[in-house]
Amino acid sequence: MARIDRYLLSQLMTVFGLASLVLVMVYWINRAVVLFDQLIADGQSAWVFLELTALALPSIIKLVLPLAAFAATLYALARLSGDSELTVVQATGASPWRLARPVLVFGLIVGVLIGVLSHVLTPASLGRLNARQSEIAATATARLLREGEFISPRDGLTLYIRQITPQGELRGLLLSDTRDPGQSVTYTAASAYLVRGTEGPQLVMVDGMIQRLDEDRGRLLSTGFTDLSYDLSPLLPSATQARRNSRELSTLELLRPSEALTLETGKTGPQLFAEAQDRIAEGLLAPVAALIGLGSLLLGQFSRFGVWRQVVLAVVLVIVIKGIESASLQAVRDEPTLWPLSYLPAVLGFTAAAALLWLAARPRCVARAVPA
8 A cells, every 4th residue: 555545544553443432332331231221230249240241242332333444534634624634635636536445444344353353252242142141130039948037029019939840840939029119919839839831931820829918999909819820021131032033144144045044033934134234234334434525525615714614514414314214224134135225325325426526526516725
């Protein structure tokens, strides 16, 4: 690469690193606060909190990298323009197309990073994250099975088990539910069993009684039962199902979905194939954003009032591209056979960037501001 290319690329990468760090920290802290409250309430350690937040980082980084690339391009080039460095480079005969080369290389580098995250790191981290959440849910279930202790897994709920046999039978069970201010419900059973249902763990009580106390009317209703199932899933952290979802699959599996894979994920072959195409198209948005930022900033000459008009133009164009991306993504979800629409935002973005560079290369076609 020429010296000017290396210089521009170094400026872009430096600002990109700082912008990525700031954006990732903002998104990570926002997610970590919610996760911290949930894990601490469930009695988990700080190490589990750090592990789960670390596993969520690849998906967060993948989300912010295109935005960081766009912000880095605008900031770095606006600073070069304000210091007249960009004007000097153009005065040496460098055309907008020539200046687009290091910016395109920068966008492709970011695109490769997004591709690695989309195809490798994010599916692997999500798979591990779901597995750890299942382990945590199982641990929380085990914490409920303590004999001779009154346990309150949630406010208004109290569980007592007199004895737990080696066979897993729960003898002398009492469950009090006072979450409803106007009515309290007490379950008692001679024995009970903890079983795993399709919706989560179920407590099957045998030979017991339900006592409902209506405080408003001052009435106590008692109902005996031979067996009764009580859903424990609201008392525990949400656990993922054993089967994988499509976000945990590798891109190769999505491109060639088997019948077993469709049964496991609950999605059709065209839906999985369309999701793979969406992953591939994600990496193209980074060079699009960078080139749009360059093309917009090159439309005006140096002015002591800055380049805020060009920045506004770039932001508007990126917002339009993101709107098209959302619409095309929804269309593909509704009809997976329309997967080529996943590439429509990138195609329109490259077209808009090329048009901006073409206009910047022909000053007569653009209404220039009066130089300051």
